[in-house]
Amino acid sequence: xxxxxxxxxxxxxxxxxxxxxxxxxxxxxxxxxxxxxxxxxxxxxxxxxxxxxxxxxxxxxxxxxxxxxxxxxxxxxxxxxxxxxxxxxxxxxxxxxxxxxxxxxxxxxxxxxxxxxxxxxxxxxxxxxxxxxxxxxxxxxxxxxxxxxxxxxxxxxxxxxxxxxxxxxxxxxxxxxxxxxxxxxxxxxxxxxxxxxxxxxxxxxxxxxxxxxxxxxxxxxxxxxxxxxxxxxxxxxxxxxxxxxxxxxxxxxxxxxxxxxxxxxxxxxxxxxxxxxxxxxxxxxxxxxxxxxxxxxxxxxxxxxxxxxxxxxxxxxxxxxxxxxxxxxxxxxxxxxxxxxxxxxxxxxxxxxxxxxxxxxxxxxxxxxxxxxxxxxxxxxxxx
Amino acid sequence: xxxxxxxxxxxxxxxxxxxxxxxxxxxxxxxxxxxxxxxxxxxxxxxxxxxxxxxxxxxxxxxxxxxxxxxxxxxxxxxxxxxxxxxxxxxxxxxxxxxxxxxxxxxxxxxxxxxxxxxxxxxxxxxxxxxxxxxxxxxxxxxxxxxxxxxxxxxxxxxxxxxxxxxxxxxxxxxxxxxxxxxxxxxxxxxxxxxxxxxxxxxxxxxxxxxxxxxxxxxxxxxxxxxxxxxxxxxxxxxxxxxxxxxxxxxxxxxxxxxxxxxxxxxxxxxxxxxxxxxxxxxxxxxxxxxxxxxxxxxxxxxxxxxxxxxxxxxx
Numbered sequence: 223x224x225x226x227x228x229x230x231x232x233x234x235x236x237x238x239x240x241x242x243x244x245x246x247x248x249x250x251x252x253x254x255x256x257x258x259x260x261x262x263x264x265x266x267x268x269x270x271x272x273x274x275x276x277x278x279x280x281x282x283x284x285x286x287x288x289x290x291x292x293x294x295x296x297x298x299x300x301x302x303x304x305x306x307x308x309x310x311x312x313x314x315x316x317x318x319x320x321x322x323x324x325x326x327x328x329x330x331x332x333x334x335x336x337x338x339x340x341x342x343x344x345x346x347x348x349x350x351x352x353x354x355x356x357x358x359x360x361x362x363x364x365x366x367x368x369x370x371x372x373x374x375x376x377x378x379x380x381x382x383x384x385x386x387x388x389x390x391x392x393x394x395x396x397x398x399x400x401x402x403x404x405x406x407x408x409x410x411x412x413x414x415x416x417x418x419x420x421x422x423x424x425x426x427x428x429x430x431x432x433x434x435x436x437x438x439x440x441x442x443x444x445x446x447x448x449x450x451x452x453x454x455x456x457x458x459x460x461x462x463x464x465x466x467x468x469x470x471x472x473x474x475x476x477x478x479x480x481x482x483x484x485x486x487x488x489x490x491x492x493x494x495x496x497x498x499x500x501x502x503x504x505x506x507x508x509x510x511x512x513x514x515x516x517x518x519x520x521x522x523x524x525x526x527x528x529x530x531x532x533x534x535x536x537x538x539x540x541x542x543x544x545x546x547x548x549x550x551x552x553x554x555x556x557x558x559x560x561x562x563x564x565x566x567x568x569x570x571x572x573x574x575x576x577x578x579x580x581x582x583x584x585x586x587x588x589x590x591x592x593x594x595x596x597x598x599x600x601x602x603x604x605x606x
Numbered sequence: 607x608x609x610x611x612x613x614x615x616x617x618x619x620x621x622x623x624x625x626x627x628x629x630x631x632x633x634x635x636x637x638x639x640x641x642x643x644x645x646x647x648x649x650x651x652x653x654x655x656x657x658x659x660x661x662x663x664x665x666x667x668x669x670x671x672x673x674x675x676x677x678x679x680x681x682x683x684x685x686x687x688x689x690x691x692x693x694x695x696x697x698x699x700x701x702x703x704x705x706x707x708x709x710x711x712x713x714x715x716x717x718x719x720x721x722x723x724x725x726x727x728x729x730x731x732x733x734x735x736x737x738x739x740x741x742x743x744x745x746x747x748x749x750x751x752x753x754x755x756x757x758x759x760x761x762x763x764x765x766x767x768x769x770x771x772x773x774x775x776x777x778x779x780x781x782x783x784x785x786x787x788x789x790x791x792x793x794x795x796x797x798x799x800x801x802x803x804x805x806x807x808x809x810x811x812x813x814x815x816x817x818x819x820x821x822x823x824x825x826x827x828x829x830x831x832x833x834x835x836x837x838x839x840x841x842x843x844x845x846x847x848x849x850x851x852x853x854x855x856x857x858x859x860x861x862x863x864x865x866x867x868x869x870x871x872x873x874x875x876x877x878x879x880x881x882x883x884x885x886x887x888x889x890x891x892x893x894x895x896x897x898x899x900x901x902x903x904x905x906x907x908x909x910x911x912x913x914x915x916x917x918x919x920x921x922x
Contacts, residue, residue: 315724367906374647375860375905377724381649382853382898393891509849513732520725563736569729573722574712589719597717 258434262289262427289426293498295538296433297491302518302534303440303527304487309516310525310583311448312480313460314369315377318384320512322357322485325387326492327502329353331404332397338404339397346408350493357489358482365481370474384512392504403503410497421497429498436494437531440487444527447483456480460525461589510562514538517565520572523579525586532581537565612886617764619882625770625839627878628777632832633855634862634870635784636702636825642801642865643821645720649727650705652852653734654698654826658833659843660738661697662690663749671750683752687834694833699826705730706822711815739845746844749837773835780831781871784824788867793820801865850894854881857901863911872912 239247301319308316332338333349364383368376392400410432412420421428447453455476458466467473496502514537522533541561572579578587612619633655640648669686671678678686709730713722753772757765788794799807800817808814836851837843858877862869877897884896904911 309721313721315721317728364902367902371905371909374645374720374724375909377649377728378647378853378856379902379905381728382857382901385849385853386895386898389894390891510732513728516725516728559740560736562732563740566729566731566733566736570709570726570733573718573726573729574709574716577718577722593717593719597715 255438259431262292262430287426289430291539291542293426293430293433295535295542296430296437297495298515298518298538299531299534300433300437300440300491300494301488301515302522302530302537303437303444304484304491305515305519306524306527306530307444307447307456307487308480308484309519310523310530310586311453311456311460312477313456314477314480315374316380316481316484317377317516318380318382318509318512319484319488319515320507320509321380321384321387322361322488323492323495323511324384324391324507325357325360325485326353326489327496327506328391328404328492329356329489330493330496331407331502335404335407337399337406346410346497350490353493353496354486354489357492358486361482361485362478365478369477369481381509381512384507385509388504388507388509391507399503401503401505403501405501407496407500407502409500410494426498429494433491433494436490440490441527441531448527452476452479457585461585513562514565517569520569520579521565523581523583523586525583526579526581529579529581529583533579537561608887608889612883615764615886617762619886620879621761621764621766621770623879623882624875625773625878626881627858627875628773629832629835629839629874630851630855630858630877631871631874632777632780632828632835633851634859634874635781635828635867637856637859638862638864638867638870639797639821639825641859643797643804643818644710644723646710646723647727647856648702648705648825649724649852650709650730650734651702651825651829652848652855653731653738654702654705654848655829655833655836655851655855656735656738656843656845656848657701658694658698658830659837659847660742660747662694662834662837663747663843665690665693666750666752671752673748673750675750677751677754686752687838690837691831691834694837695827695830698830698833699823701734702822702826702829703819705734706819735845735848742845744845746842749841749843751841753838769839773839776831776835777871780828781867784828785867787824793817797821854894854897857897860901860909860911861904863913866911866913869911869913876912 242250301323305316305319308314308319330346330349330353332340333342333344333352334346336343364379365376368379394400409419409421410429421432448456455466455471455473458469458471459473459476463473495506499506515534518533518537519530520533521536522531523529577590633651636651636654637648640646640651666672666686669689671686677683709726710723713726753769755767755769758768758771759766788797796807796812796817797820799810799812800814804814807817832851836847854877855874858873859870860873861877862871862873877900880900881893881896885893
């Protein structure tokens with residue numbers, strides 16, 4: 223009962239929001255964006271009247287640097303938005319999305335770091351397009367042979383890909399430099415008003431703002447893409463691949479595009495991560511993270527960009543926040559430790575009871591409802 | 607490339623490859639059985655194997671063996687091995703059945719799309735491995751040395767150890783047993799019927815849900831055997847031990863033709879051997895890579911595998 227009433231409330235909010243004048247909606251969105259930009263500033267909370275220094279904050283994470291948490295969350299949101307193209311729009315299961323993130327990060331590291339064997343010493347900005355390109359190409363290499371086949375092979379091949387990248391990075395001493403990793407990756411360029419470098423190790427805030435800007439740009443691009451010919455082709459493929467093929471949609475081509483675009487976004491986020499971290503080794507690319515990104519997309523609602531954002535924010539931010547709350551009430555527990563267990567359970571439960579996610583894509587929600595109606599009521603068949 | 611290493615140690619590489627391949631093959635059977643009937647990659651199967659490795663270890667600890675105890679005499683050894691085997695098989699089968707009942711069956715009842723099954727499978731896999739990871743503090747656990755490795759005889763200059771004989775022997779026995787069960791018994795006929803055409807099979811009076819359950823049980827039992835052999839041979843386990851084995855076993859299943867029992871055996875052995883040759887040729891860094899590259903190349907040129915996909919069309 224609660225589920226249906228909540229659903230009703232949510233869709234009521236949605237239709238009211240949609241019915242508002244365009245100006246109001248834009249103003250609302252602009253306010254949200256401004257809010258997100260000032261979120262990491264401490265003065266903002268002082269202004270709101272939260273007692274700084276005590277353990278009590280509304281959404282400040284007390285156990286870890288808030289700007290860093292925001293940055294990590296934003297990276298996660300960007301990944302979720304990218305994976306949403308693959309899983310949500312085109313309906314392909316990519317279990318190794320973090321592999322592309324690793325490819326992007328390693329490309330930047332190898333091209334820019336003075337410690338790298340390549341000795342190219344590029345600036346960070348020049349390496350970013352190359353990282354995106356390499357991630358895209360690796361997506362095509364991976365997707366080329368598998369996308370022609372049944373979708374489930376893609377799942378296992380991508381899963382293997384992510385783990386192989388990590389294993390190779392961990393063991394290979396020549397290029398990836400094993401556990402030692404690649405240090406001294408340069409920061410993004412730019413100097414602040416006070417003449418100091420804008421991006422440094424001192425604060426995560428500029429990186430958060432950078433990635434927030436990137437996310438906003440990507441979201442606009444994705445929205446347009448989803449409403450374009452390509453986006454319609456993806457929906458057709460997701461709903462019925464054979465029918466789409468018969469109707470003249472070149473399914474393989476568009477599936478490959480979805481995969482490559484998803485990979486490119488993954489590579490981009492990896493490149494930004496490398497620029498912030500200045501040091502990467504194989505431990506930064508654990509397979510669990512691929513699953514967390516997938517959980518984020520599913521939880522939020524595959525096929526809906528808003529859903530991907532909500533899911534991405536929840537999967538990373540919530541455990542960090544809970545850690546602070548736990549400290550507040552005197553319970554010492556590391557919510558991040560249980561993160562994968564909890565989100566694994568959430569995924570299973572969601573698939574059974576709410577497969578369309580928290581903020582569903584309307585068409586997908588309708589698909590699930592249709593299929594459920596078609597299900598043969600097995601209880602009426604005397605089995606035993 | 608190190609050709610000397612490859613050709614100099616060719617027989618030894620082959621026999622150790624077969625030994626590892628046998629374990630892959632046993633795990634691959636679970637993937638192949640479930641895939642043949644449900645057309646589902648059961649990602650959680652790697653965790654079914656992992657549960658087996660831990661429960662066998664706990665059984666031996668209950669018997670009082672640990673890493674410091676000396677290897678037992680023949681009589682107690684057999685008892686310990688059989689007890690470990692029974693517990694591992696039961697635990698693995700129970701895990702597989704639990705996943706089916708808790709995760710997959712509700713989805714089938716709701717006529718969920720294939721993507722939902724895959725997502726659930728990966729969720730189940732991570733729930734299992736994480737709960738063991740948290741429970742065991744993510745530490746590797748060493749096994750008691752039950753059977754000290756010793757060379758029994760040499761073949762073409764390759765030393766053949768007692769463990770290799772044990773692993774290959776057990777795998778062959780299990781394989782023949784399962785093959786006979788699926789191809790000869792009444793229950794096996796049900797499995798083949800559902801694999802071929804679920805709806806018609808149901809009309810002919812085959813209980814589909816019971817067949818599916820049986821398939822999970824059989825896969826779990828085989829994974830339990832593989833887990834015990836792994837424990838005896840490699841002497842450690844960890845919460846994520848299943849991942850790489852699972853990935854390779856799946857590759858093996860595809861290599862032989864997924865849904866095909868004999869294909870799983872062939873694929874497993876072949877993968878183990880090829881992997882070892884590659885390790886000899888390119889160095890150990892590349893060992894785990896080989897299976898994966900092999901999988902992609904195979905999907906490119908022969909996606910139905912070496913023997914073709916046919917649990918349903920297996921010889922009657």
